[in-house]
Amino acid sequence: MSKDSLISWVERASKLSLIKIRDDEREDILNSFQKIIDFFNELLKINVDDVEPLFMAPKQDGLLREEKPEPSLNIDDVMINVKEKEDGYIKGPRTA
Amino acid sequence: MARKLIREPLYRLTQEFKDQPELIEEYIYQTFDLINKVENVLKAYITLRNLKNINLDARNIIKEIRKNGYKNKKLFGVLIAVKDNIVIKGIRTTCASKMLNDFIPPYTATAVNKILREGAIILGKTNMDEFAMGSTTENSAFFITRNPWDPERVPGGSSGGSAVATAAYECTASLGSDTGGSIRAPAAFTGTVGLKPTYGLVSRYGLIAYANSLEQIGPIARTVRDAAILLSVIGGYDPKDSTSLAINRSKLDYESYVTEEPIKKYRIAVIKEMTEEGIDNTIKSSFSKALSKLSNEGFDIDEVSLPIIKYALPTYYIIAMAEASSNLARYDGIRYGYHIPVEGKTWTDIYSLARSEGFGPEVRRRIIIGSFVLSAGYYDQYYLRASKVRKLLYDEIRNLFSKYDVIASPTMPILPPRLGEKITDPLQLYAMDVNTVVANLVGIPAISIPSDLIGDLPVGLQFMGPELSEGYLFNLAHIYEMKSHLQSLVPNWVSAHV
Numbered sequence: 083m084s085k086d087s088l089i090s091w092v093e094r095a096s097k098l099s100l101i102k103i104r105d106d107e108r109e110d111i112l113n114s115f116q117k118i119i120d121f122f123n124e125l126l127k128i129n130v131d132d133v134e135p136l137f138m139a140p141k142q143d144g145l146l147r148e149e150k151p152e153p154s155l156n157i158d159d160v161m162i163n164v165k166e167k168e169d170g171y172i173k174g175p176r177t178a
Numbered sequence: 179m180a181r182k183l184i185r186e187p188l189y190r191l192t193q194e195f196k197d198q199p200e201l202i203e204e205y206i207y208q209t210f211d212l213i214n215k216v217e218n219v220l221k222a223y224i225t226l227r228n229l230k231n232i233n234l235d236a237r238n239i240i241k242e243i244r245k246n247g248y249k250n251k252k253l254f255g256v257l258i259a260v261k262d263n264i265v266i267k268g269i270r271t272t273c274a275s276k277m278l279n280d281f282i283p284p285y286t287a288t289a290v291n292k293i294l295r296e297g298a299i300i301l302g303k304t305n306m307d308e309f310a311m312g313s314t315t316e317n318s319a320f321f322i323t324r325n326p327w328d329p330e331r332v333p334g335g336s337s338g339g340s341a342v343a344t345a346a347y348e349c350t351a352s353l354g355s356d357t358g359g360s361i362r363a364p365a366a367f368t369g370t371v372g373l374k375p376t377y378g379l380v381s382r383y384g385l386i387a388y389a390n391s392l393e394q395i396g397p398i399a400r401t402v403r404d405a406a407i408l409l410s411v412i413g414g415y416d417p418k419d420s421t422s423l424a425i426n427r428s429k430l431d432y433e434s435y436v437t438e439e440p441i442k443k444y445r446i447a448v449i450k451e452m453t454e455e456g457i458d459n460t461i462k463s464s465f466s467k468a469l470s471k472l473s474n475e476g477f478d479i480d481e482v483s484l485p486i487i488k489y490a491l492p493t494y495y496i497i498a499m500a501e502a503s504s505n506l507a508r509y510d511g512i513r514y515g516y517h518i519p520v521e522g523k524t525w526t527d528i529y530s531l532a533r534s535e536g537f538g539p540e541v542r543r544r545i546i547i548g549s550f551v552l553s554a555g556y557y558d559q560y561y562l563r564a565s566k567v568r569k570l571l572y573d574e575i576r577n578l579f580s581k582y583d584v585i586a587s588p589t590m591p592i593l594p595p596r597l598g599e600k601i602t603d604p605l606q607l608y609a610m611d612v613n614t615v616v617a618n619l620v621g622i623p624a625i626s627i628p629s630d631l632i633g634d635l636p637v638g639l640q641f642m643g644p645e646l647s648e649g650y651l652f653n654l655a656h657i658y659e660m661k662s663h664l665q666s667l668v669p670n671w672v673s674a675h676v
Binding site for chain 2: 091092094095096098099100101102103104107111114115117118119121122124125126128130133134135136137138139140141142143144145146147155156159160162163164165166172173174175176177
């Protein structure tokens with residue numbers, strides 16, 4: 083991957099994941115990303131034509147519990163982790 | 179001075195406490211005395227519960243058995259440490275991240291509820307690599323944990339705190355989690371027993387997700403029997419985790435497999451690709467010695483070649499990072515976690531600032547790369563391709579298990595590195611997982627047991643078996659443990675205090 087396209091995808095991925103890259107760490111991140119992508123590119127050597135992907139361990143019983151209401155979490159126990167709240171609501175930024 | 183109760187394995191403690199529950203108090207006192215002597219250097223715990231609350235728990239469980247009878251509680255009075263990515267209601271749970279620095283969970287993980295029901299006492303929450311991303315416990319946002327065999331070396335990770343607390347007798351056994359080796363790596367480096375269960379054997383409810391298709395909660399202990407008892411407690415179906423397997427409780431009696439005689443004449447495969455490239459010479463020769471011991475027990479051992487193994491590591495990292503980017507999308511800093519005041523900012527500002535400041539460098543790296551391998555244009559080339567290689571790997575391992583019962587390998591390719599030696603180069607760090615990631619990709623169980631001491635440093639031996647073969651793995655591991663006399667090891671550095 084060329085340096086320009088590396089920079090552009092790192093910026094895109096950083097936007098997608100809402101994680102900013104600081105100027106002082108940019109060079110270091112680009113270097114390590116290049117190495118990691120080269121390492122991933124090892125997989126391009128394998129023929130995977132006609133192979134079904136495996137996304138989860140295949141041994142699954144797929145049991146679903148009965149759909150019946152149960153007591154939910156205690157609101158006070160949940161809200162203890164909220165830093166900005168008003169009248170029992172979680173406060174977020176104003177939507178323009 | 180009273181006898182050292184903390185030296186006792188779990189299975190003996192519960193028997194002693196059954197007859198003399200008042201010994202629990204002495205045992206708690208001895209454990210805290212030891213912690214006071216070693217913890218300032220080792221730093222296994224992020225949160226240690228205070229002695230008063232622990233004594234209160236002890237009095238409550240004694241009161242309960244006096245009222246309702248002992249009922250064979252498997253962990254009665256035993257102090258257990260829990261990795262800090264497993265939630266316990268009301269006890270700070272951080273994932274060793276600034277993101278969750280002051281997070282107080284509103285519920286308790288199923289695995290923890292199960293150990294509490296069997297009479298265990300939770301001692302505290304242990305240090306780890308941030309969000310379980312690392313193999314040395316140096317990625318904790320708070321502090322590093324040191325190896326009790328040599329405090330200048332890493333203890334392995336990411337469940338380094340749990341393994342060190344267990345190895346250094348700062349608890350009797352512990353819970354860790356294993357996404358690509360995070361139980362087995364620190365078990366190998368600290369001379370303890372660690373098991374990654376079959377995917378779905380242990381409920382993940384309350385395990386803070388990193389890569390959900392790969393990870394499992396599992397036991398770390400100083401003897402195979404203790405690990406077997408702990409797994410029999412935490413295993414089993416949980417309606418709160420739809421990926422947990424419907425297993426009859428009678429199948430979970432792993433202690434019955436811990437016998438001196440082999441239950442099976444194990445056919446053992448050694449995959450050439452797991453013993454050659456990237457494996458240190460000291461580890462190679464130690465592994466040969468381990469194989470001789472197994473062969474002396476009358477087990478057949480064959481070397482086989484499985485070239486696809488060399489692709490397991492990049493496959494694992496693509497999948498783990500992809501899943502991490504998705505699982506960690508929940509951290510917004512608004513409902514819980516690292517908070518940015520909302521006044522005058524937009525949603526995007528808040529999310530970006532909280533996530534950029536709250537996550538450490540390795541977590542940010544994995545999320546960004548994970549977003550890349552899932553993004554339009556690269557999904558087919560990376561994530562989808564990796565998932566296909568995962569299928570090929572699964573088929574080949576399954577095929578191998580039609581001829582063999584167990585795959586043996588060194589757990590780790592190297593001895594525990596010195597602090598700071600690996601942490602600067604991500605690829606060197608990832609390479610440490612070369613033999614452990616296979617079990618996670620394929621969903622099969624794998625155990626690491628102490629197989630040797632080189633100088634004063636422990637070496638781990640790994641056995642993998644087909645799905646739900648944990649009983650046989652414990653059986654074979656116990657036979658090895660008996661022959662090698664490598665159980666309940668005491669690291670030199672703590673021996674003066676134990």
